[in-house]
Amino acid sequence: MTxxxxxxxxxxxxxxxxxxxxxxxxxVRWGEFQQxxxxxxxxxxxxxxxxxxxxxxxxxxxxQMGFFAxxxxxxxxxxxxxxxxxxVQILLIAFVLFDLVYLRYNSFAESGESILPYIGLAVMxxxxxxxxxxxKTKQTNKEAFIPALFFMIVVTVxxxxxxxxxxxxxxxYLMIFPLIICxxxxxxxxxxxxxxxxxxxxxxxxRRQSAKKVQKKPSKA
Numbered sequence: 112m113t114x115x116x117x118x119x120x121x122x123x124x125x126x127x128x129x130x131x132x133x134x135x136x137x138x139v140r141w142g143e144f145q146q147x148x149x150x151x152x153x154x155x156x157x158x159x160x161x162x163x164x165x166x167x168x169x170x171x172x173x174x175q176m177g178f179f180a181x182x183x184x185x186x187x188x189x190x191x192x193x194x195x196x197x198x199v200q201i202l203l204i205a206f207v208l209f210d211l212v213y214l215r216y217n218s219f220a221e222s223g224e225s226i227l228p229y230i231g232l233a234v235m236x237x238x239x240x241x242x243x244x245x246x247k248t249k250q251t252n253k254e255a256f257i258p259a260l261f262f263m264i265v266v267t268v269x270x271x272x273x274x275x276x277x278x279x280x281x282x283x284y285l286m287i288f289p290l291i292i293c294x295x296x297x298x299x300x301x302x303x304x305x306x307x308x309x310x311x312x313x314x315x316x317x318r319r320q321s322a323k324k325v326q327k328k329p330s331k332a
Contacts, residue, residue, distance in 0.1 A: 128171025174293035
């Protein structure tokens with residue numbers, strides 16, 4: 112990918128993270144926003160909105176760090192495990208989903224509390240991962256399904272860990288939706304940016320070859 116397209120990916124992902132977090136924060140904290148609007152406290156309303164967008168920028172940067180880390184890990188995985196890399200990823204996906212339910216339930220559930228909400232959260236991550244992985248498969252090929260699913264589940268949960276450890280309900284949802292959307296955006300736009308970069312390199316190479324031909328062409332006496 113060309114540097115210009117990397118910069119485009121970076122800044123557009125920042126925008127996606129900021130806007131998504133602001134929208135989710137507006138929904139999660141609707142009672143607070145509604146009270147501010149009813150009191151015509153526009154300044155405080157805007158300050159909270161700007162703060163949410165700033166938090167979204169942090170979530171976006173965390174998402175991009177995870178994405179770039181996964182691209183590296185994926186290459187190492189292919190080199191080390193070769194044809195076994197997909198089964199290894201499937202095992203890691205199952206392990207992460209199990210721990211997302213089991214460890215959180217053991218750590219935070221009160222006596223007699225149902226395990227269903229903890230399962231529901233894991234199912235939500237799984238469904239989101241399956242949808243994005245299917246879209247990635249249609250965009251490229253069927254070999255992309257497992258890597259895309261691994262990224263959307265395992266990497267997203269790892270990025271989510273700081274909030275999971277705190278277990279504050281509003282922050283759990285405030286963080287997970289921007290992470291899912293930022294990760295999905297990067298994964299799905301990557302193919303388009305790679306193709307665009309390849310076309311730009313090819314056009315540049317053709318221009319250089321044309322320039323060389325002009326330089327080599329003998330001048331008329």
